[in-house]
Amino acid sequence: MSVRALRGERLSDRFRALDGVSLTIDRGETVALMGLNGSGKSTLLKLISGVMRPDEGRVLVRGRVAGLIDVGAGLHPELTGRENVRLNGAILGMTRPEIERKFDAIVEFSGIGRFLDDQVKFYSSGMFMRLAFSIAAHTEPDVFLIDEVLAVGDPPFRERCLERIRELRGQGRTMVVVAHDIQMLIGLCDRGITMRQGRVAFDGPTAEAGALVRADRQARRAAAALPDGSSSQIPKST
Numbered sequence: 001m002s003v004r005a006l007r008g009e010r011l012s013d014r015f016r017a018l019d020g021v022s023l024t025i026d027r028g029e030t031v032a033l034m035g036l037n038g039s040g041k042s043t044l045l046k047l048i049s050g051v052m053r054p055d056e057g058r059v060l061v062r063g064r065v066a067g068l069i070d071v072g073a074g075l076h077p078e079l080t081g082r083e084n085v086r087l088n089g090a091i092l093g094m095t096r097p098e099i100e101r102k103f104d105a106i107v108e109f110s111g112i113g114r115f116l117d118d119q120v121k122f123y124s125s126g127m128f129m130r131l132a133f134s135i136a137a138h139t140e141p142d143v144f145l146i147d148e149v150l151a152v153g154d155p156p157f158r159e160r161c162l163e164r165i166r167e168l169r170g171q172g173r174t175m176v177v178v179a180h181d182i183q184m185l186i187g188l189c190d191r192g193i194t195m196r197q198g199r200v201a202f203d204g205p206t207a208e209a210g211a212l213v214r215a216d217r218q219a220r221r222a223a224a225a226l227p228d229g230s231s232s233q234i235p236k237s238t
């Protein structure tokens with residue numbers, strides 16, 4: 001900032017991460033949020049979770065929200081896995097008896113086993129994520145927000161996560177899932193929303209939303225191959 005100030009440059013910039021987004025997600029829907037990097041998916045999840053507030057407009061959420069947005073954001077690195085289950089469970093809205101009742105299931109699901117009493121700062125990123133997912137997935141939220149966590153775990157854990165998501169879905173819970181694996185999203189979600197540069201470009205069947213993202217990826221690849229790296233081929237909306 002000092003360098004910029006000396007140069008007489010502006011110290012801040014306004015950036016519109018989301019623009020004119022308006023949608024309704026009904027109870028029990030499983031929605032895939034798709035789009036290229038930087039299209040606004042995570043920002044939208046943060047608004048739904050209440051981590052961020054919109055500058056304009058409103059977000060109305062009914063019921064308890066739990067999510068994996070900033071993976072492991074709720075885990076404290078200096079505390080052990082065991083302590084984090086209790087702390088993070090409480091932060092996510094579980095009562096003490098509820099945490100004790102679910103403790104074994106959370107630990108078993110996470111598969112962290114003998115590392116339970118190690119500080120989580122020594123965990124691998126996969127283990128860290130597994131514990132975070134496991135705690136959040138046992139809070140039995142009405143609305144479950146999942147941001148890219150499925151990409152971090154190994155295949156067996158990923159399969160368990162998908163199973164758990166299907167189970168939560170079967171219980172009629174509402175789910176918004178952000179991922180880049182379009183095939184997985186098509187298998188998991190009833191509805192797909194494609195974001196482009198902060199706007200909703202498509203809202204409908206997941207396969208169609210996915211096809212649009214694939215087209216955007218191709219356009220971005222083609223644009224990157226151009227000498228000036230132009231991205232003008234990606235339309236703003238359909």
Ligand SMILES: Nc1ncnc2c1ncn2[C@@H]1O[C@H](COP(=O)(O)OP(=O)(O)OP(=O)(O)O)[C@@H](O)[C@H]1O
Binds near residue numbers: 037041044
């Ligand atoms: N606090 C912030 N300040 C400035 N810009 C931000 C902020 N948060 C997000 N952005 C910008 O908003 C845009 C959308 O970001 P967002 O993280 O929502 O995208 P995304 O679709 O989730 O991307 P990815 O697939 O890479 O996770 C990006 O260009 C990002 O740089």
